[in-house]
């Protein structure tokens with residue numbers, strides 16, 4: 001065994017990795033079940049989404065758990081702290097040489113001789129052969145130290161989750177049935193009952209259990225957009241405010257509706273079709289609402305967007321600082337800026353956006369800090385970021401139509 005594989009020599013983790021992507025009749029899975037003590041103490045199963053994802057969880061008195069999707073092992077969990085009351089816990093010393101159940105992140109790293117990676121800011125993991133070992137710790141001590149206190153303290157490790165999916169990319173196998181978002185799909189004999197499902201989703205949005213992702217189709221537009229047959233598919237994204245997973249509800253022009261739970265990154269990577277202007281598919285009142293909404297006027301790729309509402313002009317100007325800050329500010333042009341824009345046009349906006357960027361508008365010293373509508377919220381009840389994203393989404397549609405005609 002080379003130094004590179006010290007983790008494998010010093011732990012029994014290969015036993016867990018070898019079981020991934022196989023089914024319960026395969027020898028490596030039988031071997032793992034044996035190592036967990038034979039018969040599981042509980043087997044739970046449920047369906048998630050449409051087409052249904054069949055989830056099955058085998059839990060063992062020894063603190064092990066095997067999670068299957070459609071009868072294939074997608075995750076193996078070592079419970080270091082009791083989960084949901086009924087389970088035993090593993091003796092970590094039997095799985096990784098020299099460790100106790102009180103291991104800190106530093107001790108895990110030393111014992112396995114592996115570098116720590118992070119999925120997001122709070123989810124450390126190791127790469128172990130063909131799989132990944134995600135580490136769950138109890139959240140930080142609440143002192144506001146970004147949760148970092150959690151993994152430096154002994155006794156905070158709760159579980160080790162072995163997956164084939166890179167942490168952060170797929171739905172984690174220990175994403176338990178979230179009471180807030182797992183009961184929203186309604187199915188009839190012919191698959192998804194679209195109206196009943198829409199009703200549940202809309203009440204969840206009203207109750208703030210779910211939040212609509214502004215760059216995708218609005219729930220209330222889904223039916224009309226689908227009926228217009230202008231798009232090959234129309235999709236709404238709803239983020240669960242409890243578990244942070246995203247529900248993607250999709251109506252296809254030529255196909256059955258789908259409903260799925262996804263990790264944030266996974267949802268973001270799903271293809272999006274630009275949304276046509278409302279006058280092509282919506283009822284009159286919706287068309288009027290869009291005319292009253294923010295509308296795209298001009299932009300400079302990667303730097304700024306100018307949007308308009310009535311007589312007001314708003315500049316969404318991107319700013320960045322090192323690799324950490326990359327955001328944008330939304331500034332309503334004042335009378336002097338409006339008059340300069342009417343003379344200087346696009347070139348004036350280029351200069352203004354440059355000035356905003358150079359002023360470091362994320363610091364209170366910048367004159368744009370207090371004017372940034374993204375920061376101070378502006379008119380109560382308005383979601384400026386959402387409104388600007390949807391104005392831009394409509395513009396993207398028009399631009400694509402033009403390039404198709406050319």
Ligand SMILES: [Zn+2]
Pocket residue numbers: 178179180181182240241242243244245
């Ligand atoms: Zn949820």
